[in-house]
Amino acid sequence: xxxxxxxxxxxxxxxxxxxxxxxxxxxxxxxxxxxxxxxxxxxxxxxxxxxxxxxxxxxxxxxxxxxxxxxxxxxxxxxxxxxxxxxxxxxxxxxxxxxxxxxxxxxxxxxxxxxxxxxxxxxxxxxxxxxxxxxxxxxxxxxxxxxxxxxxxxxxxxxxxxxxxxxxxxxxxxxxxxxxxxxxxxxxxxxxxxxxxxxxxxxxxxxxxxxxxxxxxxxxxxxxxxxxxxxxxxxxxxxxxxxxxxxxxxxxxxxxxxxxxxxxxxxxxxxxxxxxxxxxxxxxxxxxxxxxxxxxxxxxxxxxxxxxxxxxxxxxxxxxxxxxxxxxxxxxxxxxxxxxxxxxxxxxxxxxxxxxxxxxxxxxxxxxxxxxxxxxxxxxxxxxxxxxx
Amino acid sequence: xxxxxxxxxxxxxxxxxxxxxxxxxxxxxxxxxxxxxxxxxxxxxxxxxxxxxxxxxxxxxxxxxxxxxxxxxxxxxxxxxxxxxxxxxxxxxxxxxxxxxxxxxxxxxxxxxxxxxxxxxxxxxxxxxxxxxxxxxxxxxxxxxxxxxxxxxxxxxxxxxxxxxxxxxxxxxxxxxxxxxxxxxxxxxxxxxxxxxxxxxxxxxxxxxxxxxxxxxxxxxxxxxxxxxxxxxxxxxxxxxxxxxxxxxxxxxxxxxxxxxxxxxxxxxxxxxxxxxxxxxxxxxxxxxxxxxxxxxxxxxxxxxxxxxxxxxxxxxxxxxxxxxxxxxxxxxxxxxxxxxxxxxxxxxxxxxxxxxxxxxxxxxxxxxxxxxxxxxxxxxxxxxxxxx
Numbered sequence: 131x132x133x134x135x136x137x138x139x140x141x142x143x144x145x146x147x148x149x150x151x152x153x154x155x156x157x158x159x160x161x162x163x164x165x166x167x168x169x170x171x172x173x174x175x176x177x178x179x180x181x182x183x184x185x186x187x188x189x190x191x192x193x194x195x196x197x198x199x200x201x202x203x204x205x206x207x208x209x210x211x212x213x214x215x216x217x218x219x220x221x222x223x224x225x226x227x228x229x230x231x232x233x234x235x236x237x238x239x240x241x242x243x244x245x246x247x248x249x250x251x252x253x254x255x256x257x258x259x260x261x262x263x264x265x266x267x268x269x270x271x272x273x274x275x276x277x278x279x280x281x282x283x284x285x286x287x288x289x290x291x292x293x294x295x296x297x298x299x300x301x302x303x304x305x306x307x308x309x310x311x312x313x314x315x316x317x318x319x320x321x322x323x324x325x326x327x328x329x330x331x332x333x334x335x336x337x338x339x340x341x342x343x344x345x346x347x348x349x350x351x352x353x354x355x356x357x358x359x360x361x362x363x364x365x366x367x368x369x370x371x372x373x374x375x376x377x378x379x380x381x382x383x384x385x386x387x388x389x390x391x392x393x394x395x396x397x398x399x400x401x402x403x404x405x406x407x408x409x410x411x412x413x414x415x416x417x418x419x420x421x422x423x424x425x426x427x428x429x430x431x432x433x434x435x436x437x438x439x440x441x442x443x444x445x446x447x448x449x450x451x452x453x454x455x456x457x458x459x460x461x462x463x464x465x466x467x468x469x470x471x472x473x474x475x476x477x478x479x480x481x482x483x484x485x486x487x488x489x490x491x492x493x494x495x496x497x498x499x500x501x502x503x504x505x506x507x508x509x510x511x512x513x514x515x516x517x518x519x
Numbered sequence: 520x521x522x523x524x525x526x527x528x529x530x531x532x533x534x535x536x537x538x539x540x541x542x543x544x545x546x547x548x549x550x551x552x553x554x555x556x557x558x559x560x561x562x563x564x565x566x567x568x569x570x571x572x573x574x575x576x577x578x579x580x581x582x583x584x585x586x587x588x589x590x591x592x593x594x595x596x597x598x599x600x601x602x603x604x605x606x607x608x609x610x611x612x613x614x615x616x617x618x619x620x621x622x623x624x625x626x627x628x629x630x631x632x633x634x635x636x637x638x639x640x641x642x643x644x645x646x647x648x649x650x651x652x653x654x655x656x657x658x659x660x661x662x663x664x665x666x667x668x669x670x671x672x673x674x675x676x677x678x679x680x681x682x683x684x685x686x687x688x689x690x691x692x693x694x695x696x697x698x699x700x701x702x703x704x705x706x707x708x709x710x711x712x713x714x715x716x717x718x719x720x721x722x723x724x725x726x727x728x729x730x731x732x733x734x735x736x737x738x739x740x741x742x743x744x745x746x747x748x749x750x751x752x753x754x755x756x757x758x759x760x761x762x763x764x765x766x767x768x769x770x771x772x773x774x775x776x777x778x779x780x781x782x783x784x785x786x787x788x789x790x791x792x793x794x795x796x797x798x799x800x801x802x803x804x805x806x807x808x809x810x811x812x813x814x815x816x817x818x819x820x821x822x823x824x825x826x827x828x829x830x831x832x833x834x835x836x837x838x839x840x841x842x843x844x845x846x847x848x849x850x851x852x853x854x855x856x857x858x859x860x861x862x863x864x865x866x867x868x869x870x871x872x873x874x875x876x877x878x879x880x881x882x883x884x885x886x887x888x889x890x891x892x893x894x895x896x897x898x899x900x901x902x903x904x905x906x907x908x
Contacts, residue, residue, distance in 0.1 A: 161865035
């Protein structure tokens, strides 16, 4: 901790998207010197970071060369070359979370094996090498519909996941090493973000509920606190605390859970970094997820995760019919809504469904916050000045 | 407002100290492109701004040349060359607040005349041209002890103010054009920050009380809400609203008041910019003073100033016995206190009494927050790694 107060502590973030941007907004409050590695020199955090390096974080030497400039390295994305990170650890750079943890999480198969080995509740699963392997099991009758296929590597934001309901969906089977899970009858999806520091202190945030648009089958908004029973809340937080401890992980871990129609809780997957389901903590908790990660990487005491008020968070996605220089319609009307906190990531070009920003709505009453969110859904559109495609 | 959503709106701040830094932290949330003018290329906001220009904001051409680069210009300091700002207004740059208002506020004599003309309560006063003019009035018996002398121009942070109790203090009389006020028997000092936008909407923040260290006679901490009567609160907020309206001002105005031993309220002085007495709003109010100023300059609806929790703010001043590369003692112990929000401005060198940062303590109970502040006063010292002088 000593060196933080000389204002000379150099902290590196791999990838410069919105999560890194919000990390830097907080890091600047403590006067840390920030470094970003990203292939895109117009990424969200490019204008805010003290130092920017353009490069591919999937390349070992690029990761290594970037990391050699800093004292502490952390990340906002999973798909990083782990060998580069491991070389840095050997040479004394503090990489948090540890690359071994990232390596395990990068492979959904290893994640599932870890859950099973340590008796964490997760849907039953099998490994498959490729598409033909899956087809063979279906034909033999050892694999029955419906099931969920998850690519072992490279998936995120719903990509790399295929739900196979019947013979008619066979064309959607991914031809890659994968994990195939029993399809759980999902009643709710929730998320817990938990942090752990070097001293072993653990803190988790109040539970967030993902609310789906029944028509589009997309996450419409996230609400905190989740509408679940006290027992379910306790169980999910207990699992989160046990999981981060069992992994002996320092850093921030976001865990997504299913609750099935019987009320049982299953771990879906996890991410060792700040998470979309924690954006609202900037305004609605004493400590935000971003500050919490910085506290963990700096060997600081963790902050209180107490809720200041309920919150709803909606992602601002690029309108499906627009592409080009971004325009936020009705922004000023949204800004007039009490407790609406607008975050624009600074991506200059909108594309269909691209995450361009988010709005967190805080209100002492969650139902009011949900009603305000509905109004914002109606008002705010991310379109393009230039062209309707 | 239209151009904000192209991410191409350029906003300039004159001076790059901690107030500008906190403005930029918020501006980055809306993806505004930020420009700073400051003589010091190691100023607090240098590393965070998109564009930095080193230069003297007391020089007309420097101000003009800086302002020509931006769409909107605002400031965090009063001592700016007003002619430069006026030329910019003539050429279509949006300068907020208007330079005429800054010009009036730069001169404590014009401020007092404005208060008097519009019947705002302020201590009785007279103008003097120089020291000999004051001595003459004392000798003639038309000016009696005790009195307060304020330099008409250039004073800030207590500089440019002299309290003359008796003949023994004559050497402390400033030899400059000044305003001399009747010494009010001060029971309390409070501050109100009020904002107004182009549409004429007005919002003020809950009132802040300055708490003095009785020994050092310095502001020890600021607390919100102030411990005053409901009538006093209403009166101070009413004055603030009337004052910003009467000035026809767009922007943020901080007004410092005295409450005398009879309970009457007097305006002490005002500043047309974010203010030390509003730092806590970052964590303790729905909208911070920084966001409120940005909303006003962007012609946005003003934000809600509702308090989320009581707050105490303490300035981190350089220890009187240290100068050199800064070191914050016991920072990690302070970070362990629930609701302690540490802000380090990033000044590399500490000097006696230099403002190096602040800590805001939020707590549902103001007395608890004050107790935590006391603990932080004991713990946190701003010293130097290198040398005790």
